[in-house]
Amino acid sequence: MKTIVIYKSKTGFTRKYAEWIAEDLSADTFDISKVTINILTAYDTIIYGGSLYAIGIIGVKLITQNIDKLKDKKIVVFATGASPSREDGINEIIDKNFTQEQQKYIKFFYLRGGFNYSKLNLFDKFLMTLLKWKIKNKKQEELSSDEIGMLAIYDKPVDFTEKKNIDRIITYVNT
Template identity: 80%
Template sequence: MKTVVIYKSKTGFTKKYAEWIAEELSADIFNASKVNVNTLNKYDTIIYGGSLYAVGIIGVGLIKKNINKLKDKRLVVFATGASPLRDNVINEVINKNFTVDEQKYIKFFYLRGGFNYNKLSSFDKFLMTLLKLKIKNKKQEDLSADEKGMLAIYDKPVDFTDKKDIGKIITYVNS
């Protein structure tokens, strides 16, 4: 089986996972900006990785808009984010990004990435600053665990990536 890993990464965490997965599976690897559906059609297994952006998986439209041409392939999508793995969050990500029909063809995985304010675009820095101000204006007792965590890591880069986390994807692809 011929496998490809495609990724879109804003701050490098998704790219790191994509490289580990491609290495482990001896797969080809491309930045999403370098491929189209014709490239994808050459492969039996397509693994797409994108970071989460307000629960949306960046760049996943490449898979979604071509789902009818890719249905006969093994499709894997992984997303990276700074939050710990929680079922309710995973379900929200799946349901926001994929229709019920698309979910039949796509196997989804979540991998914990990290956060690095310094690697964000100017626009993303602006949005994160607004979010930080909104959170800081809340009463301490009203903050969610995610909001407290975001405030704790906002000013210093954190990297939660762990190569062993790709194991479930490797196992799935090799099954």
């Protein structure tokens, strides 16, 4: 079975997971910028990883816009984010990124990544600064656990990646 792992990573956490998955599955791995739909159709299993950006999975449109050409493949999408995994959050990610029809063909996984402000581009730094100010202006009792966590890690890089987090993906692909 021929497997490809593609990814789009802004700060390196998604790339780290993609490389671990590719290594465990002896799969080809590519940054999304190097991949076309014609390349994907040559594979039996397609694994796509992207970081979350306002609960949207960056780069996933390559998969979703071509689902008709990929329906006969095993398709896995994983997203990385700094927040701990929560079922309601995962369901929100799935529903925002995939139609009900697409969900029939795509198996989704969430992997906790990390946060590193210094690796963001200028625009993302600006947006994160606005978000930080917005959160800081809230009353303490109004803050969600995610907002409290974001404020705690904003000024120092954190890396929650663990190789064992890919085990569910590896098991799924191998069954």
